[in-house]
Amino acid sequence: MIDLKLLQKDFDTISKKLTRKGVDATLLAQLKEKFEELKVAKTAFETLQAAQNAMSKEFGVYKREGKDISELKARVDANKVKIAQALEIQRHKQEELEKLAMAIPNIPDDDVPDGEDEEDNVEIKKVLTPPTFDFTPKEHWELAEQNGWIDFERGVKLATSRFSVGFGMGAKLERALINFMLDFNAKRGFEEVSVPEIVNRRALEGTGQLPKFEDDLYKMEGQELYLIPTAEVPLTNLYQDEILKADELPKKMTAHTSCFREEAGAAGRDTRGMIRQHQFHKVELVTIAKPDESDAIFDEMVACASDLLTALELPHRLVTLCTGDLGFSAAKTVDLEVWLPGQNTYREISSVSNTRDFQARRAKIRFKDGKKNTLVHTLNGSSLAVGRTMVAIMENFQKEDGSIDIPKVLHPYLGI
RNA sequence: GGAUCUUUGGCUGAGUUGGUCGAAAGCACCGGUCUUGAAAACCGGCGAGGGUAACACCUCCCUGGGUUCGAAUCCCAGAGGGUCCA
Incomplete structure (x- = not known):
């Protein structure tokens, strides 16, 4: 698999090199876009998850202090729904990305000569x-x-x-x-x-x-x-x-x-x-x-x-x-x-x-x-x-x- | 094939009334002090992946599901290993 971070960072160079090997540049652009989409989806999911983890920890504190947990539980339940959605989106993006990325060939070295066959x-x-x-x-x-x-x-x-x-x-x-x-x-x-x-x-x-x-x-x-x-x-x-x-x-x-x-x-x-x-x-x-x-x-x-x-x-x-x-x-x-x-x-x-x-x-x-x-x-x-x-x-x-x-x-x- | 136990970081090995556990301790390893040098002793560091300028944060305690606000810890299935029976 090619280095997707590198593709993101230096798209022009990588796509120029892969074009030499006959890879469609629009495919690479798609790949880059998917990679970025995945990052966004991941961040969204992880932020929700972090909130969930933090709230879950509060349960321990509430219980020890004998506080009422019904309000907290309501918040957590609401967040849970969002997490499930975010996870689904992330999974989907991940799949799409892998499908694309696994089909991209390696980048040829610079000293490899151009040619058809x-x-x-x-x-x-x-x-x-x-x-x-x-x-x-x-x-x-x-x-x-x-x-x-x-x-x-x-x-x-x-x-x-x-x-x-x-x-x-x-x-x-x-x-x-x-x-x-x-x-x-x-x-x-x-x-x-x-x-x-x-x-x-x-x-x-x-x-x-x-x-x-x-x-x-x-x-x-x-x-x-x-x-x-x-x-x-x-x-x-x-x-x-x-x-x-x-x-x-x-x-x-x-x-x-x-x-x-x-x-x-x-x-x-x-x-x-x-x-x-x-x-x-x-x-x-x-x-x-x-x-x-x-x-x-x-x-x-x-x-x-x-x-x-x-x-x-x-x-x-x-x-x-x-x-x-x-x-x-x-x-x-x-x-x-x-x-x-x-x-x-x-x-x-x-x-x-x-x-x-x-x-x-x-x-x-x-x-x-x-x-x-x-x-x-x-x-x-x-x-x-x-x-x-x-x-x-x-x-x-x-x-x-x-x-x-x-x-x-x-x-x-x-x-x- | 049947019964039963077991599966944790490079290794050994704690952790099963679910909640500051990513996980005690020891070994190994790395850095330092000491030493002419080494060993010993002492001090410090030390799992992986993602993420970040660096933090934060997310994921991973055989695998896959499930219960739960929350699981290394409970349930189910599977795989590997041990013991007994056949």
Whole structure:
């Protein structure tokens, strides 16, 4: 959630920044107005309540002194009616405000480039040179089937489209990658955590998936429980509603989980292969940080994911997302795109975001900043999406006969 | 599953004939005095959120309802924990 006090204090600046992200300025004006209305309603209610409390205290005095209380009681009863009304108004305003506020995305950082969509993302740098082939490189689904690694049809049989099954090396490679990534991240100071893959509504509100993106999630029937779309949700919400000690920060965490996505808005896109699946493995990085250290940690996380790709000998590039491509909760995001020879293009394999205090405000994660409680900054990034890493390995390490080499760093993990 | 007890601030733990209780006390923690330094001792501070320039003020004693002018204290439901029975 954005800082409503800030919006009130400096409306022009905030609305200018959010307009860059395509937020309607009139919506913001509405939000500001609601915020002010709520304050008025609250003050009205609290004033009445204060009067009520004061009068109630007098009862004790009257009784002790043996005075008649009928006049006092009449006053209190009259006030009570007013309180009920004031409370109702306040509740209503509160609801309206929350509905509006929870749907407003984060404010982009000033150095985020303007733009409409992924076409306008800005490349930072390329790492490693894409391999050249003296034959036409195949796409991963062809290689996966030819090597017997992935069975797409049987995945569909078991569940529905966008599910697949790994066999033999196709299954082992997945496990090797997960272990390799977790170990790699641990060496960079990220503590391994094992978290639930089902979370409640409150957690998803904390990180910003709800209430706006309910359609992207798998929900347990009849319960307020959801399958996680990313480990970012449980990891970030671990400290929901807590006040951390300053010396506990930063909390650098990594976790492997399955991720579940409905992919409602992705009809027709990436229908072949395993680029866009309903269920996939991912190793995630999350950091809870003090505001003044979050920029440095952001760079660390980007470097961690990039170095992981380099260790796997996978050519990739880093791009800064433009305002139009920036996610709901992010103030700034750097995507890592891996080179896919079969598709002759770079495709997203990791996304590292700094949400600043946006999630912290929703999830109420704070730390003792001297005497004060201050909202933390939360950062998240994939390192990496496992399925897409397998895709990248298949396409980059393919040979003319369709066989596939395995990156050297994975050999110990595969007993070769 | 049945019976019964229990649920308080970072922890321990008072507070149940409803009214100066946001809550005693101890520990922990922070600041100070003392000390060459530390410990001990002594003095002071010390829950959270909202609100304010700062006060005032409002809310919070597992959760949600209710009774009442007024509830940590009474009633109902739920959740967690303990003990006994099965």
